Amino acid sequence: MNLPEDLKYSREHEWVKSDGKTATIGITDYAQERLGEIVFVELPNDGEEFEKDETFGVVESVKSVNDIYAPVSGRVIESNDPVVETPEILNEDPYAEGWLIKVELTDPRELKDLMSAKEYEAFLKEEGE
Amino acid sequence: MKNGNLTRSGIQFEEPLLFENSTPGRKGCSFPTWKGKKHDIPPALARRQPARLPEISEPEVIRHYTRLSQWNFSIDTNFYPLGSCTMKYNPRLNEEVARYTGFAHVHPLQPQETVQGCLQLMYELERYLAEISGLSAVTLQPAAGAHGELTGILIMQAYLQSKGEKRRKILIPDSAHGTNPATAAFGGFEVVQIRTGRDGILTPEVLREYMKPDVAGLMLTNPNTLGLFERQILEVTGIVHEGGGLVYGDGANMNALMGKAKPGDLGIDILHFNLHKTFTTPHGGGGPGAGPVAVKKFLEPFLPVPRINMLPGGGAASAGGGPASGWSGAPTYALDFDQAQSIGRVRAFFGNFGMLVRAYTYIREMGPDGLQRASELAVLNANYIKARLLPHYHLPFGEGTLHEAVFSDKKQKDFHVSTLDIAKRLIDYGYHPPTIYFPLIVFGALMIEPTETETKSTLDQFCDAMIAIAQEAQTDPEKLQKAPHLSGHRRLDEAKAARELKVRYQF
Numbered sequence: 294m295n296l297p298e299d300l301k302y303s304r305e306h307e308w309v310k311s312d313g314k315t316a317t318i319g320i321t322d323y324a325q326e327r328l329g330e331i332v333f334v335e336l337p338n339d340g341e342e343f344e345k346d347e348t349f350g351v352v353e354s355v356k357s358v359n360d361i362y363a364p365v366s367g368r369v370i371e372s373n374d375p376v377v378e379t380p381e382i383l384n385e386d387p388y389a390e391g392w393l394i395k396v397e398l399t400d401p402r403e404l405k406d407l408m409s410a411k412e413y414e415a416f417l418k419e420e421g422e
Numbered sequence: 423m424k425n426g427n428l429t430r431s432g433i434q435f436e437e438p439l440l441f442e443n444s445t446p447g448r449k450g451c452s453f454p455t456w457k458g459k460k461h462d463i464p465p466a467l468a469r470r471q472p473a474r475l476p477e478i479s480e481p482e483v484i485r486h487y488t489r490l491s492q493w494n495f496s497i498d499t500n501f502y503p504l505g506s507c508t509m510k511y512n513p514r515l516n517e518e519v520a521r522y523t524g525f526a527h528v529h530p531l532q533p534q535e536t537v538q539g540c541l542q543l544m545y546e547l548e549r550y551l552a553e554i555s556g557l558s559a560v561t562l563q564p565a566a567g568a569h570g571e572l573t574g575i576l577i578m579q580a581y582l583q584s585k586g587e588k589r590r591k592i593l594i595p596d597s598a599h600g601t602n603p604a605t606a607a608f609g610g611f612e613v614v615q616i617r618t619g620r621d622g623i624l625t626p627e628v629l630r631e632y633m634k635p636d637v638a639g640l641m642l643t644n645p646n647t648l649g650l651f652e653r654q655i656l657e658v659t660g661i662v663h664e665g666g667g668l669v670y671g672d673g674a675n676m677n678a679l680m681g682k683a684k685p686g687d688l689g690i691d692i693l694h695f696n697l698h699k700t701f702t703t704p705h706g707g708g709g710p711g712a713g714p715v716a717v718k719k720f721l722e723p724f725l726p727v728p729r730i731n732m733l734p735g736g737g738a739a740s741a742g743g744g745p746a747s748g749w750s751g752a753p754t755y756a757l758d759f760d761q762a763q764s765i766g767r768v769r770a771f772f773g774n775f776g777m778l779v780r781a782y783t784y785i786r787e788m789g790p791d792g793l794q795r796a797s798e799l800a801v802l803n804a805n806y807i808k809a810r811l812l813p814h815y816h817l818p819f820g821e822g823t824l825h826e827a828v829f830s831d832k833k834q835k836d837f838h839v840s841t842l843d844i845a846k847r848l849i850d851y852g853y854h855p856p857t858i859y860f861p862l863i864v865f866g867a868l869m870i871e872p873t874e875t876e877t878k879s880t881l882d883q884f885c886d887a888m889i890a891i892a893q894e895a896q897t898d899p900e901k902l903q904k905a906p907h908l909s910g911h912r913r914l915d916e917a918k919a920a921r922e923l924k925v926r927y928q929f
Contacts, residue, residue, distance in 0.1 A: 327865060329842075329859075330916070330917035331917075332917050332920035332921050333920065333921075353920075355916045355917055355920060356858075356859040357859060357860075357862055358600075380921065381917070381921075
């Protein structure tokens with residue numbers, strides 16, 4: 294499984310890449326594989342704000358519909374429109390082309406609560422995978 | 423393909439659309455020439471070109487639909503082990519009784535005294551369902567399970583409002599049917615998902631963390647979607663009640679409990695039944711559903727109207743000019759619309775009456791012992807399949823499952839074979855695949871529910887096919903990855919179909 298070292302991970306299987314002020318958020322390789330072929334993605338509009346653990350979008354695959362939970366609190370500064378139009382990008386390239394949103398962080402300290410690649414890998418093992 | 427003593431092959435026909443069969447000028451019916459006045463539809467709204475309807479003869483239409491009907495895969499043609507859906511056989515006696523003139527040829531607006539038999543049947547069915555559920559009062563109106571859920575949630579809301587309580591949250595375990603959170607959200611509540619424990623059931627410890635003063639109630643399915651009886655249910659329902667909430671029971675899996683345990687005794691306050699699951703009325707295209715809701719006594723005032731009342735015979739109600747129900751002294755039945763706290767109607771007239779007749783017939787035919795035996799056999803059949811498939815498929819929550827068995831593709835993953843591949847391969851063997859990828863807490867779930875009516879040889883043939891597929895996964899994974907091979911169409915691109923939705927004919 295592909296788990297880039299420079300990303301932070303959440304228990305809800307999102308990844309976060311941050312410079313301390315803004316963050317890019319997506320779903321992990323594990324999440325896209327578990328979902329199967331993704332057919333529909335719903336993302337928030339620019340300017341929308343949400344708290345950590347709130348849902349900010351929806352990913353639908355041939356198997357199921359899943360909420361996407363915010364791994365950190367923030368305000369949306371950009372959404373990845375091509376992913377909405379071509380959801381298969383999310384299956385093909387979840388860490389680069391398949392990013393979901395960019396946010397301005399409300400509380401950068403929340404980044405500390407996220408897992409490193411190693412910790413996330415251990416978390417997946419513990420979950421029985 | 424040979425499997426057991428049956429020779430099977432996939433579906434073989436190819437049927438064009440009616441539009442593709444259309445020939446200009448051909449007619450299937452002729453209308454008399456209109457000699458009345460010209461229509462007065464405003465010109466802006468009137469159609470300028472004739473409607474684009476297929477032009478086709480009557481025999482062509484009949485053949486088209488008859489051929490399509492021959493493709494039907496149903497419980498009348500094959501084994502249909504769709505987990506959670508309880509694809510029960512629909513006894514023919516139900517059909518015979520539903521066709522009695524007195525049931526089939528009545529109008530819902532007929533005077534009550536001319537449909538006393540229908541009202542009696544509904545009244546008695548309510549009593550039977552109350553007895554089976556261990557609850558006090560029943561409405562037969564809801565048209566399906568999810569509709570019953572909504573009715574139940576509206577009753578919960580009306581009750582809380584009557585107490586002046588503002589509780590906004592509904593707790594739902596992560597093993598629940600997707601309709602539960604949808605219902606709660608549609609009813610205006612906030613959905614809070616609870617994680618089930620390692621052994622697949624809801625634990626009192628976890629529930630306590632979530633049971634806050636703003637929680638209106640808990641929606642619980644028992645046995646749950648893993649087929650597991652919620653062993654701590656008395657403690658669970660106790661916690662919700664102590665916290666001032668109500669417990670909604672999703673009765674989808676009543677086929678494991680019927681006659682064995684009463685949800686009311688387990689602390690459930692509101693429960694819906696799926697007559698098209700537990701009580702043998704047809705599913706989906708075979709007929710509309712029916713989702714009666716049963717409640718505890720204190721919730722009865724909130725049930726939808728009209729309610730059906732029985733008036734004891736020999737009294738004032740049947741004296742002089744009363745309902746013509748035959749001999750004097752017989753009870754009469756009357757609709758009661760006068761319920762100030764009722765949530766109102768949830769459906770036109772009285773629900774799907776034809777389904778009520780079928781469910782009533784089934785209950786009367788089986789009797790209390792028969793219903794109990796049906797639950798026992800449903801559980802036995804599922805456990806037989808579980809035991810035979812256990813060496814071949816991974817079973818994440820195996821201990822003590824009741825009427826269904828939930829396997830996963832974990833063993834087959836090593837050979838790059840997924841649940842979807844196994845399901846598609848089953849089509850080649852002549853079986854409707856079980857429910858797949860549900861419940862969500864089992865990755866790659868394969869959910870098998872055989873119901874009580876199948877013979878051991880049918881169960882064995884199905885298990886043989888499943889075991890053969892497990893072996894194929896090891897020896898010839900590609901055969902599974904490309905299945906089905908024998909059906910009229912090969913594997914459909916479900917992702918493409920969902921991404922590029924086409925819902926009408928393109929002229």
